[in-house]
Amino acid sequence: MGITDFFSDVWESFSVPSPDAEAPPQGGTSTDTPASGTDEQSNEEAEVNKQDAKEEGEGEQGHKPSGGDDDEEEEEEEEEEPQDPKDVLEKECAESKACHGPKHHYDECVERVTGQIENDGKASEDCVEECKFSTATATWCAAPKLFAQLK
Structure with missing residues:
Protein backbone atom coordinates (compact mmCIF):
# COMPACT_ATOMS: atom_id res chain seq x y z
CA MET A 1 0.00 0.00 0.00
CA GLY A 2 1.50 3.27 -1.12
CA ILE A 3 1.15 6.71 0.41
CA THR A 4 -1.47 7.76 -2.14
CA ASP A 5 -3.60 4.71 -1.31
CA PHE A 6 -3.35 5.61 2.35
CA PHE A 7 -4.50 9.19 1.79
CA SER A 8 -7.31 8.16 -0.56
CA ASP A 9 -8.57 5.66 2.06
CA VAL A 10 -8.43 8.33 4.76
CA TRP A 11 -10.24 10.80 2.49
CA GLU A 12 -13.01 8.30 1.73
CA SER A 13 -13.49 7.43 5.40
CA PHE A 14 -13.90 11.07 6.46
CA SER A 15 -15.75 12.45 3.46
CA VAL A 16 -19.48 13.09 3.61
CA PRO A 17 -21.53 11.02 1.17
CA SER A 18 -23.15 12.83 -1.70
CA PRO A 19 -26.72 14.02 -1.09
CA ASP A 20 -27.59 12.47 -4.45
CA ALA A 21 -26.73 9.01 -3.19
CA GLU A 22 -29.63 6.63 -2.80
CA ALA A 23 -30.62 5.72 0.72
CA PRO A 24 -30.68 2.02 1.46
CA PRO A 25 -34.18 0.60 1.67
CA GLN A 26 -35.48 0.46 5.22
CA GLY A 27 -37.82 -2.12 6.58
CA GLY A 28 -39.45 -4.87 4.68
CA THR A 29 -42.64 -5.05 2.76
CA SER A 30 -45.51 -7.30 3.53
CA THR A 31 -48.13 -8.48 1.11
CA ASP A 32 -50.37 -9.69 3.95
CA THR A 33 -51.28 -6.30 5.43
CA PRO A 34 -51.98 -2.90 3.87
CA ALA A 35 -49.12 -0.46 3.52
CA SER A 36 -48.50 1.96 6.33
CA GLY A 37 -50.04 5.39 5.82
CA THR A 38 -52.84 4.19 3.55
CA ASP A 39 -56.56 4.19 4.16
CA GLU A 40 -56.82 0.44 3.69
CA GLN A 41 -57.79 -1.69 6.69
CA SER A 42 -56.81 -5.22 7.48
CA ASN A 43 -59.57 -7.62 8.51
CA GLU A 44 -58.55 -7.36 12.17
CA GLU A 45 -58.67 -3.56 12.07
CA ALA A 46 -62.08 -3.59 10.40
CA GLU A 47 -63.49 -5.83 13.15
CA VAL A 48 -62.07 -3.69 15.94
CA ASN A 49 -63.42 -0.52 14.30
CA LYS A 50 -66.89 -2.07 14.06
CA GLN A 51 -66.80 -3.00 17.76
CA ASP A 52 -65.69 0.51 18.68
CA ALA A 53 -68.56 2.00 16.67
CA LYS A 54 -71.05 -0.19 18.54
CA GLU A 55 -69.60 0.74 21.95
CA GLU A 56 -69.51 4.46 21.12
CA GLY A 57 -72.93 5.14 22.60
CA GLU A 58 -72.18 3.29 25.84
CA GLY A 59 -70.41 6.17 27.60
CA GLU A 60 -67.48 8.52 27.38
CA GLN A 61 -64.46 7.49 25.39
CA GLY A 62 -60.93 8.03 26.49
CA HIS A 63 -59.21 7.85 29.84
CA LYS A 64 -60.51 9.89 32.73
CA PRO A 65 -58.03 10.29 35.60
CA SER A 66 -59.28 8.88 38.87
CA GLY A 67 -59.59 11.11 41.93
CA GLY A 68 -59.04 14.35 40.01
CA ASP A 69 -61.44 17.24 40.46
CA ASP A 70 -62.57 19.13 37.41
CA ASP A 71 -62.40 22.38 39.40
CA GLU A 72 -58.63 22.06 39.84
CA GLU A 73 -58.13 21.58 36.11
CA GLU A 74 -60.21 24.64 35.31
CA GLU A 75 -58.26 26.76 37.78
CA GLU A 76 -54.96 25.66 36.25
CA LEU A 89 -41.18 49.15 32.11
CA GLU A 90 -40.16 49.76 28.50
CA LYS A 91 -43.72 50.69 27.59
CA GLU A 92 -43.89 53.14 30.49
CA CYS A 93 -40.53 54.64 29.52
CA ALA A 94 -41.53 54.95 25.85
CA GLU A 95 -44.45 57.11 26.94
CA SER A 96 -42.40 59.14 29.44
CA LYS A 97 -40.76 62.52 28.98
CA ALA A 98 -37.29 60.95 28.71
CA CYS A 99 -38.22 59.20 25.45
CA HIS A 100 -40.41 61.95 24.02
CA GLY A 101 -37.74 63.25 21.58
CA PRO A 102 -36.84 59.96 19.88
CA LYS A 103 -40.47 58.85 19.78
CA HIS A 104 -41.48 62.19 18.25
CA HIS A 105 -38.82 61.82 15.51
CA TYR A 106 -40.02 58.27 14.82
CA ASP A 107 -43.66 59.35 14.60
CA GLU A 108 -42.76 62.18 12.19
CA CYS A 109 -40.81 59.75 10.03
CA VAL A 110 -43.73 57.32 9.94
CA GLU A 111 -46.08 60.09 8.83
CA ARG A 112 -43.63 61.23 6.15
CA VAL A 113 -43.09 57.71 4.78
CA THR A 114 -46.81 56.91 4.87
CA GLY A 115 -47.50 60.09 2.89
CA GLN A 116 -44.84 59.14 0.31
CA ILE A 117 -46.38 55.69 -0.12
CA GLU A 118 -49.89 57.11 -0.54
CA ASN A 119 -48.75 59.75 -3.07
CA ASP A 120 -46.05 57.94 -5.06
CA GLY A 121 -46.76 54.29 -4.31
CA LYS A 122 -43.29 53.89 -2.80
CA ALA A 123 -41.13 55.52 -0.17
CA SER A 124 -37.67 57.00 -0.68
CA GLU A 125 -36.67 56.32 2.93
CA ASP A 126 -37.47 54.11 5.87
CA CYS A 127 -37.64 54.71 9.61
CA VAL A 128 -35.26 51.99 10.77
CA GLU A 129 -32.80 54.36 12.45
CA GLU A 130 -35.52 56.26 14.24
CA CYS A 131 -37.15 53.03 15.39
CA LYS A 132 -33.86 51.63 16.71
CA PHE A 133 -33.04 54.87 18.52
CA SER A 134 -36.51 55.10 20.06
CA THR A 135 -36.38 51.46 21.20
CA ALA A 136 -32.84 51.81 22.55
CA THR A 137 -33.83 54.92 24.50
CA ALA A 138 -36.78 53.10 26.07
CA THR A 139 -34.54 50.14 26.99
CA TRP A 140 -31.89 52.46 28.43
CA CYS A 141 -34.54 54.23 30.50
CA ALA A 142 -36.08 50.98 31.78
CA ALA A 143 -32.83 49.17 32.65
CA PRO A 144 -32.15 50.78 36.07
CA LYS A 145 -35.76 50.28 37.15
CA LEU A 146 -35.69 46.65 36.01
CA PHE A 147 -32.48 45.84 37.86
CA ALA A 148 -33.82 47.54 40.98
CA GLN A 149 -36.82 45.16 40.86
CA LEU A 150 -34.60 42.10 40.37
CA LYS A 151 -32.42 42.77 43.42
Missing part, protein backbone atom coordinates in the same frame (compact mmCIF):
# COMPACT_ATOMS: atom_id res chain seq x y z
CA GLU A 77 -56.17 26.55 32.78
CA GLU A 78 -57.38 29.98 33.87
CA GLU A 79 -54.07 30.96 35.44
CA GLU A 80 -52.17 33.41 33.28
CA GLU A 81 -48.44 33.59 32.99
CA PRO A 82 -46.94 36.55 34.82
CA GLN A 83 -46.23 39.53 32.62
CA ASP A 84 -42.59 40.30 31.87
CA PRO A 85 -41.60 43.39 33.90
CA LYS A 86 -39.16 44.46 31.17
CA ASP A 87 -41.99 44.90 28.66
CA VAL A 88 -44.07 46.87 31.15
Whole structure:
Protein backbone atom coordinates (compact mmCIF):
# COMPACT_ATOMS: atom_id res chain seq x y z
CA MET A 1 0.00 0.00 0.00
CA GLY A 2 1.50 3.27 -1.12
CA ILE A 3 1.15 6.71 0.41
CA THR A 4 -1.47 7.76 -2.14
CA ASP A 5 -3.60 4.71 -1.31
CA PHE A 6 -3.35 5.61 2.35
CA PHE A 7 -4.50 9.19 1.79
CA SER A 8 -7.31 8.16 -0.56
CA ASP A 9 -8.57 5.66 2.06
CA VAL A 10 -8.43 8.33 4.76
CA TRP A 11 -10.24 10.80 2.49
CA GLU A 12 -13.01 8.30 1.73
CA SER A 13 -13.49 7.43 5.40
CA PHE A 14 -13.90 11.07 6.46
CA SER A 15 -15.75 12.45 3.46
CA VAL A 16 -19.48 13.09 3.61
CA PRO A 17 -21.53 11.02 1.17
CA SER A 18 -23.15 12.83 -1.70
CA PRO A 19 -26.72 14.02 -1.09
CA ASP A 20 -27.59 12.47 -4.45
CA ALA A 21 -26.73 9.01 -3.19
CA GLU A 22 -29.63 6.63 -2.80
CA ALA A 23 -30.62 5.72 0.72
CA PRO A 24 -30.68 2.02 1.46
CA PRO A 25 -34.18 0.60 1.67
CA GLN A 26 -35.48 0.46 5.22
CA GLY A 27 -37.82 -2.12 6.58
CA GLY A 28 -39.45 -4.87 4.68
CA THR A 29 -42.64 -5.05 2.76
CA SER A 30 -45.51 -7.30 3.53
CA THR A 31 -48.13 -8.48 1.11
CA ASP A 32 -50.37 -9.69 3.95
CA THR A 33 -51.28 -6.30 5.43
CA PRO A 34 -51.98 -2.90 3.87
CA ALA A 35 -49.12 -0.46 3.52
CA SER A 36 -48.50 1.96 6.33
CA GLY A 37 -50.04 5.39 5.82
CA THR A 38 -52.84 4.19 3.55
CA ASP A 39 -56.56 4.19 4.16
CA GLU A 40 -56.82 0.44 3.69
CA GLN A 41 -57.79 -1.69 6.69
CA SER A 42 -56.81 -5.22 7.48
CA ASN A 43 -59.57 -7.62 8.51
CA GLU A 44 -58.55 -7.36 12.17
CA GLU A 45 -58.67 -3.56 12.07
CA ALA A 46 -62.08 -3.59 10.40
CA GLU A 47 -63.49 -5.83 13.15
CA VAL A 48 -62.07 -3.69 15.94
CA ASN A 49 -63.42 -0.52 14.30
CA LYS A 50 -66.89 -2.07 14.06
CA GLN A 51 -66.80 -3.00 17.76
CA ASP A 52 -65.69 0.51 18.68
CA ALA A 53 -68.56 2.00 16.67
CA LYS A 54 -71.05 -0.19 18.54
CA GLU A 55 -69.60 0.74 21.95
CA GLU A 56 -69.51 4.46 21.12
CA GLY A 57 -72.93 5.14 22.60
CA GLU A 58 -72.18 3.29 25.84
CA GLY A 59 -70.41 6.17 27.60
CA GLU A 60 -67.48 8.52 27.38
CA GLN A 61 -64.46 7.49 25.39
CA GLY A 62 -60.93 8.03 26.49
CA HIS A 63 -59.21 7.85 29.84
CA LYS A 64 -60.51 9.89 32.73
CA PRO A 65 -58.03 10.29 35.60
CA SER A 66 -59.28 8.88 38.87
CA GLY A 67 -59.59 11.11 41.93
CA GLY A 68 -59.04 14.35 40.01
CA ASP A 69 -61.44 17.24 40.46
CA ASP A 70 -62.57 19.13 37.41
CA ASP A 71 -62.40 22.38 39.40
CA GLU A 72 -58.63 22.06 39.84
CA GLU A 73 -58.13 21.58 36.11
CA GLU A 74 -60.21 24.64 35.31
CA GLU A 75 -58.26 26.76 37.78
CA GLU A 76 -54.96 25.66 36.25
CA GLU A 77 -56.17 26.55 32.78
CA GLU A 78 -57.38 29.98 33.87
CA GLU A 79 -54.07 30.96 35.44
CA GLU A 80 -52.17 33.41 33.28
CA GLU A 81 -48.44 33.59 32.99
CA PRO A 82 -46.94 36.55 34.82
CA GLN A 83 -46.23 39.53 32.62
CA ASP A 84 -42.59 40.30 31.87
CA PRO A 85 -41.60 43.39 33.90
CA LYS A 86 -39.16 44.46 31.17
CA ASP A 87 -41.99 44.90 28.66
CA VAL A 88 -44.07 46.87 31.15
CA LEU A 89 -41.18 49.15 32.11
CA GLU A 90 -40.16 49.76 28.50
CA LYS A 91 -43.72 50.69 27.59
CA GLU A 92 -43.89 53.14 30.49
CA CYS A 93 -40.53 54.64 29.52
CA ALA A 94 -41.53 54.95 25.85
CA GLU A 95 -44.45 57.11 26.94
CA SER A 96 -42.40 59.14 29.44
CA LYS A 97 -40.76 62.52 28.98
CA ALA A 98 -37.29 60.95 28.71
CA CYS A 99 -38.22 59.20 25.45
CA HIS A 100 -40.41 61.95 24.02
CA GLY A 101 -37.74 63.25 21.58
CA PRO A 102 -36.84 59.96 19.88
CA LYS A 103 -40.47 58.85 19.78
CA HIS A 104 -41.48 62.19 18.25
CA HIS A 105 -38.82 61.82 15.51
CA TYR A 106 -40.02 58.27 14.82
CA ASP A 107 -43.66 59.35 14.60
CA GLU A 108 -42.76 62.18 12.19
CA CYS A 109 -40.81 59.75 10.03
CA VAL A 110 -43.73 57.32 9.94
CA GLU A 111 -46.08 60.09 8.83
CA ARG A 112 -43.63 61.23 6.15
CA VAL A 113 -43.09 57.71 4.78
CA THR A 114 -46.81 56.91 4.87
CA GLY A 115 -47.50 60.09 2.89
CA GLN A 116 -44.84 59.14 0.31
CA ILE A 117 -46.38 55.69 -0.12
CA GLU A 118 -49.89 57.11 -0.54
CA ASN A 119 -48.75 59.75 -3.07
CA ASP A 120 -46.05 57.94 -5.06
CA GLY A 121 -46.76 54.29 -4.31
CA LYS A 122 -43.29 53.89 -2.80
CA ALA A 123 -41.13 55.52 -0.17
CA SER A 124 -37.67 57.00 -0.68
CA GLU A 125 -36.67 56.32 2.93
CA ASP A 126 -37.47 54.11 5.87
CA CYS A 127 -37.64 54.71 9.61
CA VAL A 128 -35.26 51.99 10.77
CA GLU A 129 -32.80 54.36 12.45
CA GLU A 130 -35.52 56.26 14.24
CA CYS A 131 -37.15 53.03 15.39
CA LYS A 132 -33.86 51.63 16.71
CA PHE A 133 -33.04 54.87 18.52
CA SER A 134 -36.51 55.10 20.06
CA THR A 135 -36.38 51.46 21.20
CA ALA A 136 -32.84 51.81 22.55
CA THR A 137 -33.83 54.92 24.50
CA ALA A 138 -36.78 53.10 26.07
CA THR A 139 -34.54 50.14 26.99
CA TRP A 140 -31.89 52.46 28.43
CA CYS A 141 -34.54 54.23 30.50
CA ALA A 142 -36.08 50.98 31.78
CA ALA A 143 -32.83 49.17 32.65
CA PRO A 144 -32.15 50.78 36.07
CA LYS A 145 -35.76 50.28 37.15
CA LEU A 146 -35.69 46.65 36.01
CA PHE A 147 -32.48 45.84 37.86
CA ALA A 148 -33.82 47.54 40.98
CA GLN A 149 -36.82 45.16 40.86
CA LEU A 150 -34.60 42.10 40.37
CA LYS A 151 -32.42 42.77 43.42
